Amino acid sequence: MEITKNNLTFIIVTFKSSKVIIDCLNSLPREFPKLIVENSSDKDLKKKLEQNYDNLKVILSNNIGMGPGNNIGIKECKTDYVYIINPDVRFKNNTMNELISSIKNINDFAILSPISNKDQYPNYKLDSNNFNLEKNILPVKEIDGYSMIINKKKFVDQNFFDENFFMYLENVDLCFRKKNEGEKIFIVKNSKIEHLGAKAVDEKYFEETELSRNWHWMWSKFYFNKKHYGFFLALFKIFFNFSSSFFKYFFYLITLQYKKKNIYKMRLCGLLNSILGKKSWYRPKIN
Numbered sequence: 001m002e003i004t005k006n007n008l009t010f011i012i013v014t015f016k017s018s019k020v021i022i023d024c025l026n027s028l029p030r031e032f033p034k035l036i037v038e039n040s041s042d043k044d045l046k047k048k049l050e051q052n053y054d055n056l057k058v059i060l061s062n063n064i065g066m067g068p069g070n071n072i073g074i075k076e077c078k079t080d081y082v083y084i085i086n087p088d089v090r091f092k093n094n095t096m097n098e099l100i101s102s103i104k105n106i107n108d109f110a111i112l113s114p115i116s117n118k119d120q121y122p123n124y125k126l127d128s129n130n131f132n133l134e135k136n137i138l139p140v141k142e143i144d145g146y147s148m149i150i151n152k153k154k155f156v157d158q159n160f161f162d163e164n165f166f167m168y169l170e171n172v173d174l175c176f177r178k179k180n181e182g183e184k185i186f187i188v189k190n191s192k193i194e195h196l197g198a199k200a201v202d203e204k205y206f207e208e209t210e211l212s213r214n215w216h217w218m219w220s221k222f223y224f225n226k227k228h229y230g231f232f233l234a235l236f237k238i239f240f241n242f243s244s245s246f247f248k249y250f251f252y253l254i255t256l257q258y259k260k261k262n263i264y265k266m267r268l269c270g271l272l273n274s275i276l277g278k279k280s281w282y283r284p285k286i287n
Contacts, residue, residue: 001107003100005031008081011073013066015039016202017087025053027091035077037061037069063283067161067170074160080153086146088199098191102136110154110183113147114191123147124187138187145171146195154183166280168220205286211266212284218270219280242271
């Protein structure tokens, strides 16, 4: 296969991301089209980006989450391939050239990505049938959602990200479904990206977004396991998380460590809402 500016669009979902999106865009190849789904409906950011970048479009949206935001972008763009990328990801100078060069001999894939430059934080999980397709191509089980090239032709049902997830594990769910369908997922080892990690939202909202992350991490963990393994096995898989959060909540409450207490309160609430079958309704309280 061959990646060109005519068959791939970058899709970036942003939310209060004005401090990081510029560096992200400046690192990407200019000739490729970009589509930004702005989940905080920032009209000023839309105007600024569309005025300063060619071949870029911003769609304003409410805070609907990463998966639904990505789905808007995927269905809006006309190219066969879409590159889902978070606003706190940076390309290296040779990222795109190495990517294009390395995947020329790949004829069939559903999802692939460059590799993270941080070896201690790999952006993939290995497949049980792990082998080197060639020197720079690694078949994997799943890829982190902050960097994913999706082959839309492998999604004839247009069933991309499960919109029940607000954040966390929507990428794992997508990879899980594609692997079960016999599709291929790859990491390109000599094409590298940098992920800042939890920097997509402006740092001044850190405490509130941290509460939201913990709520949704637990909600998503139970929902994912229930979806793929059934209710009772999902309960078994989250038993330790529930017990740990329960005891830590009361420990930090008694010791007057309120910030940590609130973290574990959110974990418990996320789990309980998911167990009860409620939607991932919690949203960070950000103006």
